[in-house]
Amino acid sequence: MKGTFRLLLAVFAATIVGCGGSGSGDDTSSGPRNSFPVKVAPVAAAPFACGDPGVSTQAVMQKLNAFWESSAIACACQADAYAAGCTMNAFVTAQGYGYIFYDRNFLNGLDAANRSTLPGDFFMAHEFGHNIQLALGLNPPGKFKELQADCLGGYYVGFQQKSGQVSGPEVVRTFQFACSIGDPIASPWWAPGAHGTCGERVNAVQQGLNGYFAELLPGQACPV
Amino acid sequence: MSGLISGRLNQSTASRLDWLPGRLVMKLQFLIFALLLMGISTSFAEELKEQQITSTYTMHLKNNSSSSTVVKVKKVPLGGDCAQSAEEATMVVGSQEIVSLNCSATKKESYCINCPERKDDGTVSSWLQLDCATHNSSDLNLNLFGR
Numbered sequence: 001m002k003g004t005f006r007l008l009l010a011v012f013a014a015t016i017v018g019c020g021g022s023g024s025g026d027d028t029s030s031g032p033r034n035s036f037p038v039k040v041a042p043v044a045a046a047p048f049a050c051g052d053p054g055v056s057t058q059a060v061m062q063k064l065n066a067f068w069e070s071s072a073i074a075c076a077c078q079a080d081a082y083a084a085g086c087t088m089n090a091f092v093t094a095q096g097y098g099y100i101f102y103d104r105n106f107l108n109g110l111d112a113a114n115r116s117t118l119p120g121d122f123f124m125a126h127e128f129g130h131n132i133q134l135a136l137g138l139n140p141p142g143k144f145k146e147l148q149a150d151c152l153g154g155y156y157v158g159f160q161q162k163s164g165q166v167s168g169p170e171v172v173r174t175f176q177f178a179c180s181i182g183d184p185i186a187s188p189w190w191a192p193g194a195h196g197t198c199g200e201r202v203n204a205v206q207q208g209l210n211g212y213f214a215e216l217l218p219g220q221a222c223p224v
Numbered sequence: 225m226s227g228l229i230s231g232r233l234n235q236s237t238a239s240r241l242d243w244l245p246g247r248l249v250m251k252l253q254f255l256i257f258a259l260l261l262m263g264i265s266t267s268f269a270e271e272l273k274e275q276q277i278t279s280t281y282t283m284h285l286k287n288n289s290s291s292s293t294v295v296k297v298k299k300v301p302l303g304g305d306c307a308q309s310a311e312e313a314t315m316v317v318g319s320q321e322i323v324s325l326n327c328s329a330t331k332k333e334s335y336c337i338n339c340p341e342r343k344d345d346g347t348v349s350s351w352l353q354l355d356c357a358t359h360n361s362s363d364l365n366l367n368l369f370g371r
Contacts, residue, residue, distance in 0.1 A: 052288075052365070052367060053367070053371065054289070054366070054367035054368070054369065054370045054371045055337060055338070055339055055352050055366050055367065055368050056339060056350060056370065056371055057371045058352050058366075059338065059350035059351055059352035059353075060350045062350075062352060062353060063350060076371065102371070104370065104371045107370075107371040108370045108371050111370070111371070117350060120371065121350065163307075164307070165307055
């Protein structure tokens with residue numbers, strides 16, 4: 001099992017290292033990169049009705065797609081996706097690879113409560129992380145899948161902060177949000193719906209953010 | 225008498241001479257020149273008209289949401305950074321209201337739009353960048369308010 005993880009980590013790192021980003025040059029260049037060629041893109045029709053995203057969500061998807069050199073599509077959940085568990089949630093499925101389904105009302109409430117779109121944007125970045133896992137064939141067990149997605153979301157937040165597009169207080173609110181969606185402390189890590197406790201989720205986001213600041217590649221910052 | 229006859233003859237001769245090849249060619253040349261001039265001026269006018277049509281792109285944004293909202297708009301070069309400082313306009317767009325945004329086709333421009341009312345510090349984190357050429361004359365139904 002451990003050997004498999006290491007192999008996947010090697011594949012993840014090699015994929016991202018080997019492709020060469022278009023943001024700020026090759027691997028030997030100094031300074032942080034602005035993009036990574038993960039190439040997430042839908043390969044089939046959306047498995048659920050795809051509601052038009054608002055300007056705010058379209059804008060963050062444009063940024064996420066530029067950052068991950070992808071063309072993923074955000075879909076506001078409609079009745080069929082709500083029936084599949086979209087309420088107060090967002091999700092990605094293997095059948096819906098390249099799409100992110102999200103609860104518009106939940107994100108609107110999050111924006112209003114935080115007076116910032118960054119926590120909601122992180123929420124979408126976390127789901128984008130699941131698409132990256134699907135794109136690269138990464139499948140960590142239980143909550144480690146969620147924590148890696150948190151880490152990749154944090155990596156994107158790090159890019160936002162380092163490029164001066166978000167303020168420090170907004171980043172703090174994003175950490176608070178990550179904590180608020182943590183599991184109860186007693187949750188077993190192998191439980192199918194486990195996402196990690198408050199502390200684990202905050203640490204994962206921090207790890208991704210620090211990784212970007214340390215100019216690590218995503219596969220190095222957020223290993224399996 | 226002869227003079228008169230001669231005069232008549234001369235007049236007749238002169239009127240016939242009007243249709244002699246030399247003068248006819250001259251008149252035809254003038255006609256062709258005039259027609260050419262008309263043709264050139266017409267095609268030039270059409271070209272000018274065409275240039276006027278394609279040199280400006282227009283995007284129509286419709287606020288498809290049920291609420292009116294404040295929208296910030298700024299024009300940047302195509303592929304440019306929306307976060308960079310540029311002159312920005314702020315407007316209130318009512319529910320179902322349509323706004324038109326014009327930009328130059330030759331300058332390769334894009335519009336950055338954002339609905340910023342949810343930020344405490346007045347900054348905006350995410351601009352939606354719309355390429356003028358791609359969205360020229362298209363009606364974009366955007367939910368300007370919210371997610």
